[in-house]
Amino acid sequence: MTTYKLLLLPGDGIGPEVMAEVEKVVGWLKRAGLADFETERDLVGGAAIDVHGKPLADETLARADAADAILLGAVGGPKWNGVTYDIRPEAGLLRLRKDLGLFANLRPAICYPALADASALKRELVEGLDIMIVRELTGGVYFGEPKEITTLEDGSKRAVDTQVYTTAEIERIAHVAFDLARKRSGRVASAEKNNVMKTGVLWKEVVTRVHAEHYSEVELEHVLADNCAMQLVRRPKQFDVLVTDNLFGDVLSDVAAMLTGSLGMLPSASLGATDARGTRKALYEPVHGSAPDIAGKGFANPIAMIGSLAMCLRYSFGLGEAADLVESAITRALAAGARTRDIVGEGQTPISTGEMGDAILREL
Amino acid sequence: MTTYKLLLLPGDGIGPEVMAEVEKVVGWLKRAGLADFETERDLVGGAAIDVHGKPLADETLARADAADAILLGAVGGPKWNGVTYDIRPEAGLLRLRKDLGLFANLRPAICYPALADASALKRELVEGLDIMIVRELTGGVYFGEPKEITTLEDGSKRAVDTQVYTTAEIERIAHVAFDLARKRSGRVASAEKNNVMKTGVLWKEVVTRVHAEHYSEVELEHVLADNCAMQLVRRPKQFDVLVTDNLFGDVLSDVAAMLTGSLGMLPSASLGATDARGTRKALYEPVHGSAPDIAGKGFANPIAMIGSLAMCLRYSFGLGEAADLVESAITRALAAGARTRDIVGEGQTPISTGEMGDAILREL
Numbered sequence: 001m002t003t004y005k006l007l008l009l010p011g012d013g014i015g016p017e018v019m020a021e022v023e024k025v026v027g028w029l030k031r032a033g034l035a036d037f038e039t040e041r042d043l044v045g046g047a048a049i050d051v052h053g054k055p056l057a058d059e060t061l062a063r064a065d066a067a068d069a070i071l072l073g074a075v076g077g078p079k080w081n082g083v084t085y086d087i088r089p090e091a092g093l094l095r096l097r098k099d100l101g102l103f104a105n106l107r108p109a110i111c112y113p114a115l116a117d118a119s120a121l122k123r124e125l126v127e128g129l130d131i132m133i134v135r136e137l138t139g140g141v142y143f144g145e146p147k148e149i150t151t152l153e154d155g156s157k158r159a160v161d162t163q164v165y166t167t168a169e170i171e172r173i174a175h176v177a178f179d180l181a182r183k184r185s186g187r188v189a190s191a192e193k194n195n196v197m198k199t200g201v202l203w204k205e206v207v208t209r210v211h212a213e214h215y216s217e218v219e220l221e222h223v224l225a226d227n228c229a230m231q232l233v234r235r236p237k238q239f240d241v242l243v244t245d246n247l248f249g250d251v252l253s254d255v256a257a258m259l260t261g262s263l264g265m266l267p268s269a270s271l272g273a274t275d276a277r278g279t280r281k282a283l284y285e286p287v288h289g290s291a292p293d294i295a296g297k298g299f300a301n302p303i304a305m306i307g308s309l310a311m312c313l314r315y316s317f318g319l320g321e322a323a324d325l326v327e328s329a330i331t332r333a334l335a336a337g338a339r340t341r342d343i344v345g346e347g348q349t350p351i352s353t354g355e356m357g358d359a360i361l362r363e364l
Numbered sequence: 365m366t367t368y369k370l371l372l373l374p375g376d377g378i379g380p381e382v383m384a385e386v387e388k389v390v391g392w393l394k395r396a397g398l399a400d401f402e403t404e405r406d407l408v409g410g411a412a413i414d415v416h417g418k419p420l421a422d423e424t425l426a427r428a429d430a431a432d433a434i435l436l437g438a439v440g441g442p443k444w445n446g447v448t449y450d451i452r453p454e455a456g457l458l459r460l461r462k463d464l465g466l467f468a469n470l471r472p473a474i475c476y477p478a479l480a481d482a483s484a485l486k487r488e489l490v491e492g493l494d495i496m497i498v499r500e501l502t503g504g505v506y507f508g509e510p511k512e513i514t515t516l517e518d519g520s521k522r523a524v525d526t527q528v529y530t531t532a533e534i535e536r537i538a539h540v541a542f543d544l545a546r547k548r549s550g551r552v553a554s555a556e557k558n559n560v561m562k563t564g565v566l567w568k569e570v571v572t573r574v575h576a577e578h579y580s581e582v583e584l585e586h587v588l589a590d591n592c593a594m595q596l597v598r599r600p601k602q603f604d605v606l607v608t609d610n611l612f613g614d615v616l617s618d619v620a621a622m623l624t625g626s627l628g629m630l631p632s633a634s635l636g637a638t639d640a641r642g643t644r645k646a647l648y649e650p651v652h653g654s655a656p657d658i659a660g661k662g663f664a665n666p667i668a669m670i671g672s673l674a675m676c677l678r679y680s681f682g683l684g685e686a687a688d689l690v691e692s693a694i695t696r697a698l699a700a701g702a703r704t705r706d707i708v709g710e711g712q713t714p715i716s717t718g719e720m721g722d723a724i725l726r727e728l
């Protein structure tokens with residue numbers, strides 16, 4: 001059996017707590033003989049700042065580069081509000097994404113049947129919801145230059161961010177979206193602001209061409225990003241695959257995640273290009289943040305983190321069956337009434353992070 | 365009695381239909397002796413392209429500059445999808461905003477009691493909702509340079525948009541937000557992405573300073589824009605005044621509008637700086653778009669447009685009582701069961717654009 005090298009980067013806040021539950025599942029997968037892993041742990045974000053003075057040490061990046069896949073918890077928290085911009089916790093995550101070329105961020109927004117009532121939306125609007133957001137992750141305003149604050153003669157300041165997209169960057173993310181759509185319902189919506197942004201104009205043009213040349217059997221719809229945000233609230237089930245740029249993807253995927261009522265439950269995959277050996281770099285992380293307010297209290301929901309491991313099994317190791325096992329154990333644990341505080345309903349008693357991990361293990 | 369010069373720019377799609385209802389209300393205000401207006405009509409957007417070959421003729425801009433206030437319907441539609449970027453319909457609206465210096469866009473998101481059930485959100489989350497979004501409107505990625513698409517040596521393209529904010533731009537919009545908060549609940553949330561964007565870093569810094577120097581009695585909270593989008597869906601009533609940049613404001617205000625279940629009902633004001641004479645340039649427009657799919661059918665809801673006139677009475681002419689009259693006529697017409705198609709509930713019969721206008725007039 002292949003031994004996969006897994007790098008665990010718990011990060012900050014609730015990251016370490018939810019990662020501990022993933023380690024339980026990893027242990028089970030090994031014992032069950034379903035997969036063999038060699039796991040390493042390292043620091044990222046604020047935890048790395050505290051030790052190395054920066055949010056991603058070069059050795060950690062080298063380890064990430066050598067790993068078959070990375071699982072990341074979350075980064076950031078008020079403790080590091082005072083650090084300078086260049087070494088803020090998020091910079092560690094952004095460097096991982098950029099330096100490993102993880103351009104395709106897949107964010108499924110799924111409404112678990114047991115949780116449809118936890119949504120802010122009416123049940124019928126979200127029941128059965130299953131959207132896949134494909135967010136471009138290494139371009140756009142996150143990385144474009146110039147990105148700076150300059151002081152003007154009168155002492156006031158001027159800040160600049162630059163959004164850049166090239167044909168090639170848009171092409172490759174469009175391929176990811178269309179390929180996914182083929183395996184799903186065959187529909188893609190592409191969101192930009194071509195009525196205001198030149199990057200939106202190029203985005204629409206390239207997506208349209210890739211579609212016409214290679215995926216004419218997939219249904220493609222263009223939607224303005226502001227309208228898309230609205231439509232997500234109004235009638236989310238109209239979407240299947242939704243492809244968009246880095247910044248719109250950041251906001252729209254958070255809206256979609258919140259719709260499901262299950263923010264603490266949603267995993268994500270950040271994938272690189274497939275190389276000659278057929279492998280690709282990949283990082284898996286929950287959509288939720290580090291939630292410093294509840295860190296260390298055992299309140300955090302580990303499902304998004306465990307679901308990220310399932311995505312890893314599927315996308316990085318081709319272990320679709322093991323992934324299915326983990327995912328259906330999550331569904332069954334929920335159906336059996338296991339609820340952390342974030343998803344507890346009326347008359348239900350919340351369980352702790354560890355108890356939720358155990359409940360899932362019991363179903364395995 | 366002062367005679368106010370009002371420029372009507374119906375624009376495209378449903379713009380002319382909803383503007384016709386405003387003209388009825390203007391007629392009533394005159395007859396009732398509450399205000400005197402001199403109204404002119406002109407073209408903007410696609411309608412102007414058809415006649416002048418560009419979306420805002422210089423004469424129209426001059427007229428807008430000379431007017432005491434402008435009412436705009438909506439711009440754009442598939443008919444003009446083929447026109448070049450520089451003369452697309454939206455460019456007319458953007459030029460009005462920029463050249464008249466309308467930097468402060470106020471977008472109230474109010475949930476009308478009669479319509480709480482029309483929201484996608486559960487009733488208890490939106491009932492009584494009353495948020496004021498203060499969107500910066502003449503800066504950011506909408507107008508920053510470079511903004512271009514260049515062709516690279518290999519024939520592929522590179523698109524660039526630039527987001528720029530200066531201290532002065534952020535200061536003035538912060539003042540607008542804090543001044544409004546003083547008259548409301550005394551709370552401001554400021555949204556940016558200071559963890560990724562330098563404009564976000566400067567935004568947070570300047571808002572924090574303006575707050576400390578002038579408005580320490582107002583409660584200020586900073587929120588990341590992605591989290592803000594989520595929180596708007598999760599628990600919208602936590603917000604009162606929400607100040608943000610041009611692009612985030614575009615998306616967040618659409619989310620907020622959709623929450624209310626009353627997109628066709630929400631007005632907006634775009635205000636310039638107050639000059640030595642105490643007057644300020646101002647444009648009022650519905651938050652909804654031109655809705656080309658229903659244009660000309662008499663389905664459109666004129667309430668957002670009539671509400672925009674009410675905002676105009678209040679903010680531009682100091683006619684708060686007349687504004688109250690118009691707004692309460694809207695509320696009463698709704699309470700009496702008047703519903704256009706967009707807000708019709710089960711068992712209710714929709715009325716036309718004109719009938720809704722008449723129903724409001726009857727209440728006046």
Ligand SMILES: CC(C)[C@H](C(=O)O)[C@@H](O)C(=O)O
Nearest residue numbers: 076090093094250559560590
């Ligand atoms: C932590 C932050 C830098 C990050 C982002 O903006 O991409 C986060 O919001 C996300 O969506 O993964």
Ligand SMILES: CC(C)[C@H](C(=O)O)[C@@H](O)C(=O)O
Nearest residue numbers: 195196226440454457458614
């Ligand atoms: C029509 C378009 C240019 C405009 C914008 O993006 O500002 C619209 O979406 C709005 O919110 O007023």
